[in-house]
Amino acid sequence: MKLALLLAQYLYANKKLDLPGIGTFHLDPSVVIDPETDKNTKPEPINGIHFDYNTSIKENTELTDYIAAKSGKIKALAAADLDSHLWLGQQFLNIGKPFVLEGIGQLTKTQAGALDFSAGILQPEVLKDQQNWQPMADHSSQAGENDYKDLLNNRRDTVQWKKPVAIIMIIAGIGVAIWGGYTVYKNNSAEAGADSLAKESTTTGIQPQVNSGITGNTSSPSDTSHSTSVNEISAPATPAGMYKFVVETAGRQRALTRYQKLKALPTDVKMETPDSLNFKLYFLLQVSPADTAKVLDSLRTYYTPKGNRAFIEK
Numbered sequence: 001m002k003l004a005l006l007l008a009q010y011l012y013a014n015k016k017l018d019l020p021g022i023g024t025f026h027l028d029p030s031v032v033i034d035p036e037t038d039k040n041t042k043p044e045p046i047n048g049i050h051f052d053y054n055t056s057i058k059e060n061t062e063l064t065d066y067i068a069a070k071s072g073k074i075k076a077l078a079a080a081d082l083d084s085h086l087w088l089g090q091q092f093l094n095i096g097k098p099f100v101l102e103g104i105g106q107l108t109k110t111q112a113g114a115l116d117f118s119a120g121i122l123q124p125e126v127l128k129d130q131q132n133w134q135p136m137a138d139h140s141s142q143a144g145e146n147d148y149k150d151l152l153n154n155r156r157d158t159v160q161w162k163k164p165v166a167i168i169m170i171i172a173g174i175g176v177a178i179w180g181g182y183t184v185y186k187n188n189s190a191e192a193g194a195d196s197l198a199k200e201s202t203t204t205g206i207q208p209q210v211n212s213g214i215t216g217n218t219s220s221p222s223d224t225s226h227s228t229s230v231n232e233i234s235a236p237a238t239p240a241g242m243y244k245f246v247v248e249t250a251g252r253q254r255a256l257t258r259y260q261k262l263k264a265l266p267t268d269v270k271m272e273t274p275d276s277l278n279f280k281l282y283f284l285l286q287v288s289p290a291d292t293a294k295v296l297d298s299l300r301t302y303y304t305p306k307g308n309r310a311f312i313e314k
Contacts (some may be wrong), residue, residue: 003085006070007105009126010063011049017104019086023053023115025104034125044122045108046105051117243292244313246282247303255279262303269303277293282313 011017012033017025028048059079068078089099089107093115098106105120238244248258249271255271259281262269273279281303287295292312300310 002102003067003071003081004100004102005123005126006067007063007101008123009070011068011104012127014125018057018063020057020059021054021055021086021090022049022107025049025051025059025117033122033124035124046103046119046122049105049119051105051107051115053115157171162235238314242284242286243295244282244284245296245299246280246313247299247310248281248305248308250279250281250308252277252279255281280313 002288007017007019009023011027015029016026019025026049031046064075064079064082067073067082068075071078071081073081089101092099093107093109096109098108100106101120103120103123103126105118107115107117110116123154187311248255250258252273255273256279259269259271259279262281267283269283271279271281283299285295296310296312304310
């Protein structure tokens with residue numbers, strides 16, 4: 001049975017119907033509705049029904065229980081159906097349309113904002129499927145059972161948190177995608193940043209010094225047919241006015257491979273080792289003290305691999 005007819009059925013049996021946010025319908029107790037009325041009998045308007053407009057009425061648990069029992073739905077779904085039906089009716093009223101309640105009548109909104117009621121056509125047949133039903137009694141003895149059902153019927157709470165969680169998941173996914181793209185871009189830039197460094201050098205006043213490539217005795221880095229030999233020596237003193245920007249510290253094989261790549265760009269990268277085990281790749285640049293932090297940051301971006309450290313060595 002449709003929800004609208006269940007509301008009429010409830011009113012016929014209880015002589016009173018409270019609708020949250022709308023008001024109360026009263027049916028005169030003297031009115032007797034015979035469910036066995038012949039269908040061929042001419043429909044008659046309902047006599048003895050009147051409406052009290054009252055927006056302060058809250059949820060009617062007795063009506064919700066009745067709808068749940070008659071529709072076979074759980075209580076939470078029955079309450080949701082009733083809320084949706086009343087909300088739709090209020091939208092009709094707000095746009096100037098009547099809110100029709102089958103078997104009861106219709107409501108229309110006046111210019112003053114109140115609701116005006118017109119009685120409808122009696123539908124006694126809605127009582128046929130509930131002749132043995134009696135108005136709801138006190139259910140306080142069933143409180144334990146109702147509490148148990150309420151724990152299972154958490155549909156409203158689920159609806160409230162599903163939307164925020166979905167939004168958080170979407171934002172997190174976008175953040176991961178942006179971070180991944182930035183990481184790939186940064187790694188690629190470290191290998192192909194020679195031109196950008198040249199522009200940065202122009203704007204910051206970096207003056208590269210053209211000196212030998214590696215401190216110590218080595219074979220040519222480009223000669224792949226011979227192994228590179230680096231003697232143990234102490235690091236030379238940094239010339240006055242120059243800063244030593246170390247962009248990477250690595251083991252022998254990694255340092256030599258990296259050194260060859262940077263030289264091929266080309267860059268004025270230099271390399272030194274105090275013990276033939278630990279190698280430093282660095283730039284000797286003449287910059288003002290105020291620009292050292294900016295230059296170090298630029299060199300770190302283009303030449304320092306992830307997990308390594310760039311620094312200025314005195």
